[in-house]
Amino acid sequence: MASDDQIEDQPTTRDEGRPAFADRVFASALGALELLSIYLGDRLGWYRALAEAGPLDAPTLAERTGTQERYAREWLEQQAVYGILAVDGTGVRDTDAAAPARRFSLPAEHADALVNRDSLEYVAPLGRFVAAVGAQLGPLLEAYRSGGGVSWAQLGDDARDAQGDINRPWFLQKLGQALEGVPEVHDALSRHGARIADVGMGHGWSSIALAQAYPNARVEGFDVDAESVAAARRHADEAGVGDRVRFHQVAGEGMPQEGVFDAAFVFEALHDMPFPVDVLGSIKRAVKPDGEVVIMDEAVADTFAPDGDEVERAMYGYSVFVCLPDSLSTPGSVGTGTVMRQSTLERYAREAGFAGAEVLPIEGFAAFRFSRLVR
Secondary structure, eight states: OOOHHHHHHSOOOSOTHHHHHHHHHHHHHHHHHHHHHHHHHHHTTHHHHHHHHOSEEHHHHHHHHTOOHHHHHHHHHHHHHTTSSEEESSOTTOOGGGGGGOEEEOOHHHHHHHTOTTOTTOOTHHHHHHHHHHHTHHHHHHHHHHSOOOOHHHHOHHHHHHHHHHHHHHIIIIIHHHHHTSHHHHHHHTSTTOEEEEETOTTSHHHHHHHHHOTTOEEEEEESOHHHHHHHHHHHHHTTOTTTEEEEEOOTTOOOOOSOEEEEEEESOGGGOSOHHHHHHHHHHHEEEEEEEEEEEEOOOSSOOTTOOHHHHHHHHHIIIIIHHHHHTSTTOOOOOSOOOHHHHHHHHHHTTOSEEEEOSOOOSTTEEEEEEEO
């Protein structure tokens, strides 16, 4: 019989990578639950109430937000355990009898990410994306089995609002400055009475940013989604540029005009389109011969590799659950997916009649890459 020392020295046949991977999956589960809890705090107004009037106890938070105290208390404690909220004062470890009196606060650095819609660090909308996907897991499973897809319209307001809100501060604060640094594009936008097309504008924040950066220009946004068009019109009026920004609901092929625009943009939308070459072709016809066409899309790697960075992993995640199913919800779609490599954009551009696409020297604009289509 072997001694205890001999037994300890013997190699094990257990897969040493399995416990680490199990830990990784468990950590992912915690992250998913955290995002869903952020969704609750975002949509129920709990974070905003804490930011504006905290520290608050559960009864006061529930009263301020028109919600139920018992749920509010459980959520507050969960948020504290997750390190999102701080527990104010004494009694942190009191018995359950003292639980209703515990007061919780939202740290300033967390409020910037969860409440401040103007902050470039605003990430609360990510919870809405996860919730929107979760609500459509049944249809997604069916699409993966038998074909078809799940459209943006099916994903609903949570997805629409998330897309608009997470891009909003980047467009409003950074877009004009970014385009000013590209002389040929800036010159086209600065023409007297310039007309600018924003194709796939969603909630309209990119169109509004263009109008604010170039006050002598008129901007026209185009989108297939009626709800997005309505939201964009409301946002433009609230921003005070409704007299210079117009929005149109169009079919999937793009714009009906020919030779009227000085510049056209597609911001983070081309990869969603079922027929991107047709759209680029209509843009080419709609823009003047001396006009500019710029595509902003995800800054994924040039080629596939299994050791992708965080941007690559995030974009594949969006593609699996949102962008590819949306594109494939249209029969005959090319099914680009979120991970549109630069070579794919260049191929689409050539097939649409452009000479190619060149990457513009715009860096640090979230996880996006800007490309100018060459005539």
